[in-house]
Amino acid sequence: MDKKKYLNNFFYNDLICAKATPSGYSSIGIIRISGNDNIKFISKKILGFIPKSRYAYYVPFLDKNKKIIDKGIVIYFKSPNSFTGENILELQSHGGPIILEILLEYIILLGARLAKPGEFTERAFLNNKIDLIQAESVIDIIKANSKLALKIALNSFDGIFSNNIKKIIKEIIRLRINLEAMINFPNEYKEDLIIKKKLTKKNILNKIKKLFFLLTLFKKKAFNGYLINNTLKIVITGKPNVGKSSLFNLLTGKDNAIITNIKGTTRDVLKINIFLYGIPISISDTAGIRKNEKNINLIEKLGIKRAIKEINNADLILLILDNKETNIDRFKKFFKKNILIIRNKIDLIKKKELIKDNKIINISTKTKEGINKLKKNIKKIILKKNKIKDENLFCIKNRQIYYLEKTINIINSYIKNKFNEINEILSEDLYLIQKYLEEIIGKNVKKNILKKIFKTFCIGK
Known part of the structure; x- marks a missing residue:
């Protein structure tokens, strides 16, 4: 445009x-x-x-x-x-x-x-x-729901993402010019030893690999920035009467869930939004999951169905067992996922009888023993998931990641093929990569794209 x-x-x-x-x-x-x-x-x-x-x-x-x-x-x-x-x-x-x-x-x-x-x-x-990246970040600044989200939105507005993309575009243009000179003027190219040394096949591959690494890193940082700017979903699940609602009340700091000894007390999903270590989190208490029991009524069945749906959409699952659970092998398959396995009611058993397992967190919702350890483990997963230690994260939009992925895919194919030929096709693909990256920063962007972007803003901004 x-x-x-x-x-x-x-x-x-x-x-x-x-x-x-x-x-x-x-x-x-x-x-x-x-x-x-x-x-x-x-x-x-x-x-x-x-x-x-x-x-x-x-x-x-x-x-x-x-x-x-x-x-x-x-x-x-x-x-x-x-x-x-x-x-x-x-x-x-x-x-x-x-x-x-x-x-x-x-x-x-x-x-x-x-x-x-x-x-x-x-x-x-x-x-x-x-x-355009900075323009799109304005809405993220306005809608930031935590200090961390605001910091990341400001990073985008300050040009951290934009400036890096612009540097890569310059590098691609430089590489294209030299490649086209080599293709169109081979005799002159052979005489120019300086250019020749810079444009060996090995050198070109190394340059492309560097671009691939940088773009992949940007995607990772940007994607993690997206995660921080959206509410992290934590779901508490387990059998009836293992202490799910008690833990829910402890983590949210309020008596939101009714607690009784009757199985199936929690029928629906209870959700509370809190901030944990500066990150917006949605914690859900769900119905106890049990099978093959004749006395499960229709309402409880619907509650279990909703609980399973919440589990499938969770970013982190807190699976609670009671102190009688000894067979944890069947839960091993979950260890590769974002899941914390928690054994509750340890206040009811002697310490000698307590089964020790470094993959199980032992707690008591009654005495609050182990709750701080649980919070630290939740924090560890959040930090790992969002890479919060990195100060240079930035927000990203679907439009931006679409062009970023297309660029990465083209470069990745060249790395896999190891540049069997240096020809016009390579030069044309580098030009295509350049255009994709220019779309990200808003150069030659289409009018209809601009309309879609700015109609999401409020009047007066």
């Missing part, structure tokens, strides 16, 4: 306005206007003057009859030194809905139009203030 042609469209050469703060009552309300020099006309009408760029003024806001609507702060950002790259005027008033509506109606009357969802960020992208 040619950005210049796109910007020449009427809708990208006019004034847009929107509330930049949520609807409802608040202490402050902000209206943002962005666009061409006609913003000065609006400024004169509402403020009575044109503010100096990047200065804050406390002034009255006027309506069409030159009566004061409210008093507040105004800041003017002159193009190109603004978020959108255009002239921006921000009006900060009291946060009453009526005040903001009167201001907005008057601004529209003076020639602006109401912005579409995400249009301010879209204009920032179209004016080369940010790339």
Whole structure:
């Protein structure tokens, strides 16, 4: 997509306005206007003057009859030194809905139009203030549900992912130019010893391997960033009366689940969202799973069915056994999965009788013995699953990972084939890789893709 042609469209050469703060009552309300020099006309009408760029003024806001609507702060950002790259005027008033509506109606009357969802960020992208990865990360910053998720979204906005992709694109372009020179001018190539040393088959393979390693690493970091930005699902399961609900109450810190000695007390799935080590977690208490018992009624059967569904969708399973369970071999098949096997009610048996197994966590929900150890094991799995120790994780979208995987697949095929031939096909595939990576950062992106991305934003962003 040619950005210049796109910007020449009427809708990208006019004034847009929107509330930049949520609807409802608040202490402050902000209206943002962005666009061409006609913003000065609006400024004169509402403020009575044109503010100096990047200065804050406390002034009255006027309506069409030159009566004061409210008093507040105004800041003017002159193009190109603004978020959108255009002239921006921000009006900060009291946060009453009526005040903001009167201001907005008057601004529209003076020639602006109401912005579409995400249009301010879209204009920032179209004016080369940010790339598409950074633009997409804005929504992740807004919707971050933990400190860690916010940190990762900010990494994307700061360009950690973008800058690495841009470096790889430059390397691919450099490699392509040299390859095409070697193919199209073989005689000149043979005489150039410097280029020849750099473009041996072995050297080319090593360069491609390096690119493969970097792209695979980016995918891993980005995918883990996706996991952190989404709620981790932990499901507690086991037979009836092993202490599932008691553990659920301990982990959530509330008496949400009813606890009795009657089998089948928990009929439905109970879910509570908590934060554990800065990560949003959904913990589910499920119905006790038992088979071949005649006294299971229809409601309990439905509860067991829902429990199995939750288990299948879990990121981590907490399987609880009681202190009488001695045969744990049948659970061995789960050890390769994200599962913690827990033996409860150890307070009812003597320590000498306690079966020790380093793959079993012994706890007592009554005395709380072993609960801290269990939490540490949960933390260990979370850290391993999300690679949280890495400070440079970033968020990723399905669109980005689609092109990343296509690129990795092409490179991987060359590594497997070990470059039997260096020819036009290799050069063409490198060009294709370049195009895929450019799609990620938003170069030559299609209009319909932009519409899909920015329509998910709120109005005013």
